[in-house]
Amino acid sequence: MANDDTSWDDIFRSQPTPEPTPAEGAQQPASDGRAAAPSSRREARAAAEQQRPDPYDDEPRRPRRRRGWIGWLVALLVVLGLAAGSVGYVWLNYEEQVRKVMGWEIPPEDYEGTGTTATTILIKPGDNGDAIAQTLVGADVVKSYDAFYELLLAENPSFYPGVYTVAEKMSARAALDALLDPANRVENSALIHEGRSIHQAFDILSAATEIPVEEFEAAAADPTVYGVAPEAPSLEGYLFPATYTFDPGVTAQSVLQTLVNRTFQALDDAGVAPADRHRVLTMAALIQREAGPIKEDFYKVSRVFTNRLEKPMNLESDATVSYGTGRTDTVWTTPDERADASNIYNTYANPGLPAGPIGAAGDLAIDAALHPVDGPWFYFVPINLETGETVFSATFAEHNSAVKQLQEWCRTSKSPNCD
Template sequence: MTDLFDEPLAGTADPDQDRANSRRRAHRRRQAKRRAQRRRNLITFIVMIVAIALLIGGAWVLIRPMLAGDGAATETISDYPGPGTGEVQIVVNTGDTGSDIATTLVDNDVVATSGAFVQAYSNNPDAVGIQAGTYTLQSQMNAADAVAALLDPASRSDLTITIPEGWRATKIYARIANRLGVTEEEVATAAAEVAASYLPAEAGGEIEGWLFASTYTVQPDSTPTSVLQQMVDLTVANLDERNIPAEDRAELLIKASIVEAEVANQDDWDRVARVLENRLAGCTGDGTLGMDSTYAYGLNKIATEITRTEWQTEHPFNTRIVPGLPPTPIGAAGPGAVDAVLNPPEGDWCYFVTVNPTTGETRFTADYDEHLVNQQMYRDWLAAQTAAPEETTEGEG
């Protein structure tokens, strides 16, 4: 029986061959794993490269606005030693960033490179305070000096023109003439042209009251015409902002100009606006405003110089005699007076008197007898200051 196992069974593999086959299969599996791992490593590497590229691209998008010019990232940063020569006028526009200013300066050879200015801008904590405007700088300045010059008001070559509330047009002409270095006649001529061809139709060709009280920045090449148009534009913009219909604008400006002229204390503007409405509605019985400021404008003199005879003379601006509003505004109104006219408080006041012009104390009342007492208080104040001219009457509203 044992002899039966001395020969290999039919179909049975050689053990050595099986081991060899097994080793080959294991080797192939290891090779496949290594190939799979290499593929995974390659994919991971590619994903990492793409992610880094995206990060770099995103950073470039964020950093680029802070640098000047398309090639600012690779620009060799160099700087002029200064102090600079000659004069160069440059304009900083509203909303300009440090890189925007740098580009302007490089284009005008004020600084050597955008990078130098951006660095100097970043190193100066006050640089964010650089204002829009026109500046006179020098060619080939050191970048840090250029930043300092832009922060120095003395470098500004543009002009500011401030128009206080209540100023009449002729006084505004004088201010414009003085600031632009021209004659008042030139400004008056320009005003006539603006009134004829630039004013909105609702102004009726009258420029008075359409020159808004504000501070204006004008350029060195500005003309009287361009400055006057800027003032008219601001008036229109303020009326547009408040959604005032065109047909109501002239009347609104007349009322606001009276409010400006009648009292110095802005806290009283709203009550003066209410008195105007109450008088126009007939609280005095005859529909007259009785405002000294309107006739003073019409006669081009101060109210205390108006004589009794003049007060008794009919005149379009003599609102003690002629009912209703005067034909035009009597000066430049600001936004505060406009808003007071648009929203006067409720009240029955029909009279008011500034009893002490020094302090601006003004008393309002609906009672005429009380108004007479307030008038006497004003006369007492006036007598304490100086003797009143024989033929004048007191200022009152």
Template structure:
């Protein structure tokens, strides 16, 4: 064996038996292997093309976003710097309410919601530049739609634009008197108010009102919506009572005083009707307590005001015929409190029920109604002296 034979491959010239080489050392040209290479190269080209497209799309999207953001940012900045505003005096008519304590931005939002101004920014800008803006009064205003902010501001500062009916209802009015004043101020037919008084549903009356408005139309100043109905106007007054009752803890105070809330309002209406001055109220309240708690037998209140109320009359002194009447409000004939309030009392009268002035008075007489003078007595003899004073006053006036 030659040296060459020692190193020769008995299985061929490729020492590793490469199937892609023939016995002469040449690469095999089998069809399957060639197709696999082509597919691999095609995949690589597709990946390259897809990657390039994705890159170009991403760049285009980025440019679009940056460009749009720039446009939007510029638009936002322009909107802030130059808020949109209408031009001119506007058209049509709209009633807008400005409430007590409203700020410039609050007023702007109210105007925008009623389509008066085009943007809050434009109005706030005008508001901030006008030194009289803080003088805008709460109330109802008749404005127009699509006004310039400057024109809207001018109308809000013009008293002639006030569309509401400002009315002050004093303490101690009966419901019938309240209705009379509301009819005169609003022009709403009296029959509309009377219908609500007869059926006061939906007004939010407290349960202790027993479905009656008397006593629960809280006195005070009201700015009436010119578009409101009779029911809405009366509801506003009941709402004011409920607000007072919550804030003053009326029910809690009544419970601590061992009184029913309805009895408190009834007593307060008597105090209101019988007092000439606020300083008299705690004393009159004490007289009521003293008579109702009198021992050994409670005393009748014998208030002319309740007796006249039951008869639908007005006056200072009930006549002998009035005193004989059988109506339940006649406290000459019926013991205890009347069945309900006889007027709409104010805050001071209600407070007087909870804070009576200490004293043993059992009587009081308005000896000089013109000057609102009321005097108090503890005995029948003292009372007779005061009653003679009143009779002398009545004679000077020609009677009751």
């Protein structure tokens, strides 16, 4: 050991003298040609520093790839976010259209089965599919508008106005089938034949609607409320002969207005001016009552009455006299009845047409009144009350001969129609 008097210089001088080394930073090659390993940490650090690129070197730096994936990830997340936002906007605003294009449509809500409690719905004249669907939803017959309306678009059915028996909580299919089934249509039908009087029409209408005859009589007391001519003594002749269907709950006045409107329609279709309605109807009703079942005779009877009016000559229709006495079941009259001028319908005692129609005239009688066939006749008489065969005559002598034929037929046939 060194004693206490030994200095630091002596200690360091006592270490082996190092071999001369190359210039600083140089490294001696190993004897096998490989670079010699650094002999100390200082040399290792120095060697590492030499291998680092010079930050000021003119060579361009290569990008560091270890952080590149972060940028791509951020960009991808931004794109996905924008796409999600766009998809969300489209879905919120155009969900129905998207579902339709993609085939993802949700079936509309619908009940199942044929329903529960029976009910009725009204299809009004002019109602289209939209109105009918809303009516069904409002009555809880179907669960949703779309369920029923989609069926209408697919099948394009036709509906008829009226009251229909259906049920609550029906499937759309069952509801449509029910409306298309004629058996479910609630009908109050009335058939009025040509030639029927107003009182006969009241009986028919009352049976169909269950409205008392008295209500029809009261409703018809003032004929002007229905728009008929002011000179019309009553609604006689203005209740058009046809088949009618009435909905439950109708009133006597609404029923009568329906028939009057139908008469106006027939006259309008025939080209009759409103001012001529009463005259034409009066002539047509007379023809309807006097002519038989043979179509051609309507136009001949019209010619007889037209010739008489133009002559002038009283019409002398037994049917008018009988109507004025209150009888509509026969045309036979007595001499006293034919002489009664107080009967405003009596065309024996009074000139011209009767005061108004004596029954319901149909389209054929209206057409005959407007278009009498050419002919010289002033008289006619049926000679067979079963077949309606009628003889038309130009002179009174010819007419008397035809009357004898009728009398003979009555004697031999003993027909009750001759009484």
